[in-house]
Amino acid sequence: MSAGAGPDIDGAVKAQFPLLERSVHGRPIVYLDSAASSQKPAAVLDAMDDYYRTVNANVHRGAYEIAAAATEQMEQARADVARFISAPSADEIVFTKNATEAMNLVARSWGGSNLGPADAIVLTEMEHHANIVPWHILAAERGFEIRWIPITHDGCLDLTDLDRLLDGAKLLSVTAMSNVLGTLNPIPRLAAAAHDAGALLSVDASQYVPHLPTDVGALGADFMVFTGHKMCGPTGVGVLWARMELLDAMPPFLGGGEMILDVTKEGFRPNTVPHKFEAGTPPIAEIVGLGAAVRYLEGLGMDAVRAHEVSLTGYALRTLTDRHGDDITVHGPSEPAQRGGVLSFVYRDVHPHDISQVLDQSGVCVRAGHHCAKPLMRCLGVTATTRASLYVYNDTSDIDSLAEALDEVGALFGR
Amino acid sequence: MAGLEDLYREIILDHYRNPRNRGELECPPAHRSEGFNPLCGDEVVLTFEMDGDTVTDLRVGGQGCSISQASASMMSSAVIGKSTDEIRDLTRAFKAMMSIHEESIGGDGSEALDGATDTAGANDGALRLGDLEALRGVVKFPVRIKCATLGWNALATGLDETVAAG
Numbered sequence: 001m002s003a004g005a006g007p008d009i010d011g012a013v014k015a016q017f018p019l020l021e022r023s024v025h026g027r028p029i030v031y032l033d034s035a036a037s038s039q040k041p042a043a044v045l046d047a048m049d050d051y052y053r054t055v056n057a058n059v060h061r062g063a064y065e066i067a068a069a070a071t072e073q074m075e076q077a078r079a080d081v082a083r084f085i086s087a088p089s090a091d092e093i094v095f096t097k098n099a100t101e102a103m104n105l106v107a108r109s110w111g112g113s114n115l116g117p118a119d120a121i122v123l124t125e126m127e128h129h130a131n132i133v134p135w136h137i138l139a140a141e142r143g144f145e146i147r148w149i150p151i152t153h154d155g156c157l158d159l160t161d162l163d164r165l166l167d168g169a170k171l172l173s174v175t176a177m178s179n180v181l182g183t184l185n186p187i188p189r190l191a192a193a194a195h196d197a198g199a200l201l202s203v204d205a206s207q208y209v210p211h212l213p214t215d216v217g218a219l220g221a222d223f224m225v226f227t228g229h230k231m232c233g234p235t236g237v238g239v240l241w242a243r244m245e246l247l248d249a250m251p252p253f254l255g256g257g258e259m260i261l262d263v264t265k266e267g268f269r270p271n272t273v274p275h276k277f278e279a280g281t282p283p284i285a286e287i288v289g290l291g292a293a294v295r296y297l298e299g300l301g302m303d304a305v306r307a308h309e310v311s312l313t314g315y316a317l318r319t320l321t322d323r324h325g326d327d328i329t330v331h332g333p334s335e336p337a338q339r340g341g342v343l344s345f346v347y348r349d350v351h352p353h354d355i356s357q358v359l360d361q362s363g364v365c366v367r368a369g370h371h372c373a374k375p376l377m378r379c380l381g382v383t384a385t386t387r388a389s390l391y392v393y394n395d396t397s398d399i400d401s402l403a404e405a406l407d408e409v410g411a412l413f414g415r
Numbered sequence: 416m417a418g419l420e421d422l423y424r425e426i427i428l429d430h431y432r433n434p435r436n437r438g439e440l441e442c443p444p445a446h447r448s449e450g451f452n453p454l455c456g457d458e459v460v461l462t463f464e465m466d467g468d469t470v471t472d473l474r475v476g477g478q479g480c481s482i483s484q485a486s487a488s489m490m491s492s493a494v495i496g497k498s499t500d501e502i503r504d505l506t507r508a509f510k511a512m513m514s515i516h517e518e519s520i521g522g523d524g525s526e527a528l529d530g531a532t533d534t535a536g537a538n539d540g541a542l543r544l545g546d547l548e549a550l551r552g553v554v555k556f557p558v559r560i561k562c563a564t565l566g567w568n569a570l571a572t573g574l575d576e577t578v579a580a581g
Contacts, residue, residue: 384456
């Protein structure tokens, strides 16, 4: 076991991810962009391949053997996802295209029937555009107010005026973990404050569910969205979880096949939850892949995943600071236990585009840009950051490679 | 494989470290035009003064990566004192150099470069571009092309608006 590894996650994990065997520019790949999308273990690739080779058929309306098997695999994945987030019922799991579509579903369906000109919702300055723009679009149509929880200088939510902001609001929609800063937000506390004020809590858990044990009840969420491809699953499948009474009361989102009980020339009767929200043929193989991803993560143990990432984040913060001193500044909380493995940093005055370009020559994959969080970029006073993000397959050697490759950046752009 | 030395030529790094014509002119009498790269948040703010048909002065503001800022700096040196027609020709030649054909993506980009030289027009394409030739290697890094053309697109828009406004 390497020095930075957690109690149960060791080098064997990396070997379960086929892509991580390849090289880039003649160097072994060092993948540090899991906050954008994670790599996939062989177990997920095999499950999807098996599905297409031996099961493939459309779901829910076929009496024949393989159609029934396809339906069973898809519904098994729904049960797996429900168990993974401790949801009371698999029927509360709605499959979408991604987290963005899931948040649009909440805005359109719940927001569209609950928000009007006299109403207000509360967002935070650290939200991903996926939790901002759907509300902007809806607010332009329906005229409600959007309020903003500010952030502190070290990248945490400033909750000083929380009660005032929530006063009269119908919804608080907040990220559980910042995709830029790694900040873990106090969701149970926010849930209590929202509920005290008579508001619902919607949680963008895209960066949380892949990395921490998740219990929707303990979090106190009313809605929660996340995506498959950041948690070892494929692209093309996301999840909305919501309390059944909310889903029951919400009108359909998209119309089409599968989401109806009956259609006449005069109108339609919607299907039951969750099918009411799943119009058209779903991404069946992707849903099967997500089920496999969930079982893979359960096999590792989410407590072990979290412990590994806390340990590795601490190693990364120490290593980068020891090696580069004042040349590097890492945004967000300095205490690993208060954050996830997302490290946005500034290196000297070199632009993130240039940093990532130079790192790429060493096979180091990091992301440069605004990370779909432009209001946050403005708060930080930057137009872009460089972001390295960690997952189960990363180890201390990846951090060492990053720290070494930054020397090349210094050599090229040093003044 | 394209190496970093193809991208970060010394003259580019020089313009990045020591940007020419940096700053902002008072508007009016100067005209203003902005360019944003929504992918990375880079921005270029151009202010320029016209005397008849000629750009007599131009300043570059904003912030961004070495390629976007160096390209805008080199552009400023190249266009001050030139007529709008001359600037449009130069812009066409520069953007032709920056163009990449789909079939060459994944290759080393040399086909696109050859094609670009042809479409850059006449035999004096290289002569007219001068120092700007240093940015030719950007084509080998397709995601950076938008950085190199950011300032040029902003200037083209600004000149069009100025001419349209009479």
